[in-house]
Amino acid sequence: MSSAATADLVIETRGLRKEFSGRRGTRVAVQDLDLAVPRGGVHGFLGPNGSGKTTTIRMLLGLARATRGEMALFGTTVPSGLPQVIDRVGAVVEMPKFLPHFTGRQNLTILARSKGIAAERVDAAVDTVGLTGRDGDRYRAYSLGMKQRLAIAATLLKDPQLLILDEPTNGLDPAGIREIRETIRTLGESGVTVLLSSHILAEVQQVCTSATIIGNGRLLASGRVEDLLGASTSYRIVVDDPDAARRALAEGPYDVHTDGTSLRVETQAPAAEITRTLGEAGVWLSELTSVRPDLETVFLELTSQDTLGNTQGGGQA
Amino acid sequence: MRLLGVELTRLRWRRACLVLMVASVLVPALIWAGTVWGTRPYSGAEVQRATEQAQAQPGFDQEVRRCERKPEQYLAPDQLPVEDEADASEQCRALITQWWTGLFREPLDLERELEGSGIGIAIVMAGLMMLLGATFVGADWASGSMSNQLLFEPRRLRVYAAKAGAVVVTGLLLGLAVGALWWAALAGVANARDLPIADGVTGEVGWQVVRGAVLVAGAGLAGLATTMLFRSTVATLGILFAVVIAGTFLIAVLPFESPERWMPHLNVVAWIADGTVYYSDDGQTCVDDGTGMVCSGERVLGAGAAAAYLLSILGAVVAASLATFTRRDIP
Incomplete structure (x- = not known):
């Protein structure tokens, strides 16, 4: 999936499909999704609950296997080429997941050592997310906001060129949300590409330069935020x-x-x-x-149309 | 190697694993203390007091006389035939005195411990290491941190190998260290008591320590592989319980010839003890010993056959867990 057309795309999927088989049959979580995230800036990834955002992210990161389709990160086909590009990718998928009996620092140190990352970077990451002084506490004693901060600290260990954040402000207080938003904006401006999956549309509108909206696992709209707003x-x-x-x-x-x-x-x-x-x-x-509609209006309009279409056309297989 | 080091650190930092490792030292230490206590020699005062009490009991002399009349019913075969009456009287008095005093405590014998407490410590450590392997990766699944680890190292085979390597290395080192210390301490006690150590026992002890360490490491790997397969420590414990309880019944009712041979515990003992004897009701061998046909179901299970059986089970579990770990989605 490497070509000139994909050279400036940090994330690209073509015809991506994911089916889950269960006792009640097969459920399609993602269907024929073509996703294109350009290099640099903050890209919003929007969709209602169960629309396939997290599943798509998990497939890109090799945590879930695609039923069909092609995916690439930095022009390298994944998951086969994931070992070549994973050092350039930082990600928080769904809720933060660390060992509860370890301290925050122990959790970060273990991850850093697995990539031969110097201990100084752990200090820097802890400092960046404002956990200095609490990094010696056990993870299970952290508030949800602190857990989110630790997860973001983990993504910063690798000095990533692509940051995939799945609902990163969940559980944060307003000040924390503002801090994380500023961090994301700063990272986006510094050349890091950020894929921000969020249901807080005002947040996406504030920090994102481009966005993709999906519903029922299908692409509904994609492009610059300005264009998405101007379309109607x-x-x-x-x-x-x-x-x-x-x-x-x-x-x-x-x-x-x-x-x-x-x-x-x-x-x-x-x-x-x-x-x-x-x-x-x-x-x-x-x-x-x-x-001028806000992103919420566009989002609701698109997803409600998709729900209607899905009711008629069927989104299940 | 870096990943192996990381997993060894993770294992060292896990409190549950540390507790199990400490238990792997403490439980054999308790068994050692029990063995040393249970084989302590009687003091002269103890022997004299018990002898006086026994010989003062009514019926003692009558029992000695009965022995003198029919020594073949009392004395051991190697004490027969008795040359003269004085010898018979002396041997019978000593024997009846021993019986009536209740001073049956055997002195420490390393050769006997090879088939007793030596097997016991290996089995106890294997059980603890199996729990360690299970809880070590069980925490990764329960907390969801497995996905975090794969975001740093997506090559699942390497992640699995590093985790398995950490448990195997820990099991081998722990098994060798505890086993060697245990036997060295026991030999020290025998030495202090001026008890002889039979020729060749030292070599047998060495091999038993090695076989025990291999068993301990294998048990750890089995615990890890089962948990990687079912992604839950509780499931692994359930499986172990089912194998211990239901597995024995299942093997007994299945149409195998000599089902005893397929019992996991028998194979474990055969591996550690370098072969063991078991009894089977199927296909007994009968011989005429002059008084009639005597049938015996005694069979020998060698260490090699036991190892092949145990390795087959371990290989199947590891292969299944590896296949699912590398192919299934990670929660």
Whole structure:
């Protein structure tokens, strides 16, 4: 799966599929997923619970076996080539997982030694995530937030070029969330590619430069965050004669909905086109507001459509 | 080698493993103390007091006279035939005195311990090491830290080999060290008591220590492999319990000829003791000893055959756990 086209992609999957077999039959967790994460920046990975985000991440990291499809990290096919690229990848998958009777430092030291990483890097990682002074405590005594910090410290041991973080702010207090968000943003700006799987959409919108949205294991949308938000720009207009305005706009590339006393117009056209169309029809605007959707709106719209589609088409095999 | 070092460190830092290693030293130490205590020589005062008490009991002289009349019913075959009456009287008096005093404590005999407590410490250590192997990797599965480890070293075969290597190395070193110390301490006691050590016993002890250490290491590997297969320490303990309880019954009812030969515990003993004798009801060999047909089901199970049997079981478990570990998804 190595080609010129993939040279600038840190993560790439093609036709990725994962099926789980059980007593109740086969369940498809990921189906024909084409994922492309460009080098550098923070890439959001969004999807409702059970949409296949974690399964996809686990397949990329060799923890789960793909039923079908191809995957590559840094242009190297995985899982076969994982040993060649794993030193460039740091990851937190789902909840932090460490030995409970070991101290935080012992857990990090064991992982560092397995890669011949110097003890100084353990100190640096502990310091970066703000666990200095508590690293000698047993892991089982940590709060969830401290466990998350330790997991992030573990990813920093290898000085990774790709950081895969699955819900990294789970259990953190607001200050902790802000710190981690800043850490992620700083890492993204420093050239590290961060794949951020999160259900906190405001967080993704704040730190991500690009995003992929999946539902029922399928790709729903992918691209720059700006593009994803702009794809369904709408305007709220207030006019004296809503019926006349509706008739005038119906002839153009507009999708018009009544929204209380105002109209909501969805279009790819610029606002000037709306004023011109209405002016030519003798309808005069008293108010025009660009209603820019947030990522949550886009996400809910896409995933609800997918749920409907899935109900009709079936997402299970 | 680096991964092996990491796993040895992980094992050293695991408190449950440390407790089991300490138990592997303490339990043999207790067995040693029991052996030393149970073979302590009687003091002269003890012997004299017991003798006086025995000979003062009513019926003692009558029992001696009965022995003198029919020495073949009392004395051991190597004491027969008795040359003269004085000898018979002396031997019978000594024998009846021993019986009536209850001074039956045998002196320390390393050759006898080879088939007794020597086997015992190897089996106890093997059981503890099996628990150690199980709990060592069981914690990785229970905490989910196995996935963390694989994010640093994705080559699962290497991870498995390092973990197995750590348990085998620990088992071998512990088995050799504890076994050697145990026997050295016992020999020291025999020496202090001026008890002779038969020719060749030292060599047999050495080989038993080696075979015991191999058994201990193999048991650790079996515990680890079973837990890697079922991904749970509890499951491993359940399997062990089932093997001990149900396995014995199962083998007994299966249509094997001489099912005793397939009992795991018999094979373990045969391996440590360099062969053992067992009895089977199937295909008894009968001979006419002049008084009639005497049948015996006595069979010998050699160390080689026992090793082949135990290695087959261990190999099957390791192969199955290795196959599942390298192929199944990691939670």
